Amino acid sequence: MKRLKSLDMFRGLAMLYMVVGHMITWWPVPDEKLILMVGYVSILSTLGAVGFTFISGISTMISYRNRLVKMEKIDHYSFSQIKHEYLFRSIFIVILGLIYNIFVAIMYMDPSQIWTWFILLTIGVCLLMSWPLLKTSKTFRVFIGVLIWIANQIILVLLTPFEGQVNFYGVLFHILYNSIDQNIILSFFTFFLIGTVIGDIIYDFSLIDNDLEKKKIVKRKLLFPSVLIGTILILIGFYFILPFLFTEEILSIKSNLWWLMYSLGIEIVLISVFITFDVYELFKPKKSYRFLYYFSYYSLTAFLLQNINYFFFYQSLHWYHIWLAILITVIVYTLFLRFSYNKWGSKFSLKIQIGRLASEATRIAMKKSNYIWQE
DSSP states (O other), X not given: OOOOHHHHHHHHHHHHHHHHHHHHHHSBOHHHHHHXXXXXXXXXXXXXXXXXXXXXXXXXHHHHHHHHHHHHHOTXXXXXXXXXXXXXXXXXXXXXXXXXXHHHHHHHTOGGGGSOOOHHHHHHHHHHHHGGGTTSOHXXXXXXXXXXXXXXXXXXXXXXXXXXXXXXXXXXXXXXXXXXXXXXXXXXXXHHHHHHHHHHHHXXXXXXXOHHHHHHHIIIXXXXXXXXXXXXXXXXXXXXXXXXXXXXXXXXXXXXXXXXXXXXXXXXXXXXXXXXXXXXXXXXXXXXXXXXXXXXXXXXXXXXXXXXXXXXSTTOBOHHHHHHHHHXXXXXXXXXXXXXXXXXXXXXXXXXXXXXXXXXXXXXXXXXXXXXXXX
């Protein structure tokens, strides 16, 4: 299918939010940190890890559908190969997430951080959990996503009294909810699943050659339903989370059902509008698009690279300095990623290198399994 610029823009925005969000977490002087974080999260919290998880679901489904078509056209490319590549890629991202967590645990001298739902671990586990569901219907995936959110509220209430205890339920709480202010799997997996549903819809209309017919399908099957459903979710969620906005409680609200609904509504509306603008060619982002494209193309690379920002101005900037520092930092990162794109291309993309590593691991695994079968 033809690559949609809107998907790269969406992923780039999500990654940019996380990069800026970390700077706001690390750089302010202690007396001003809380108010800056509360304001930033209250206004833009749905664009970061939520958006990245959501767009990852969309990209996963599009990639999966592309591979199914490739399987039909290439004789030596089998479903078993698709499965192995997918699972190896998922496992490698989980391993990368655990390595990242280990560095955080060492930095803070806290072994419990080794299993924390930072975004890399969340994405890896979402990929593993979604594999059995990729072949199911869109309706079924939506149903499972809603069911998980309901179950999450019940499980959280039941396990919270055991937080920090060294017993079965305490360990289970740690596995599912460490830490509650991060991207806990039972909340974020639904964003990923709904993303696969949107990915299915995008892939279906992308196969239409007639531009006029494609535009009609986008309006009827994506834009109108998404705006309607998304607006309802936004209004309901906003009504209930309004008391938390611009308060300290907003920083640990990621398990709140109303916040989840509000965030999902925003993601659905944004992506449908982005894609509609893309298909209708209502805007043609060139330079601005390339700016976000670099953060999309090098998303995993940028996420790991930006951790060095922690050491630059740690707890030393006042609010009237921090925005200038952030602006300069973002410009520097953009120029560096652009240079990397022109100089090294895909070699500098951790996301692409993981894909290549998964393909090589699949080749070795399938060659070995064929050898054993022949024996």
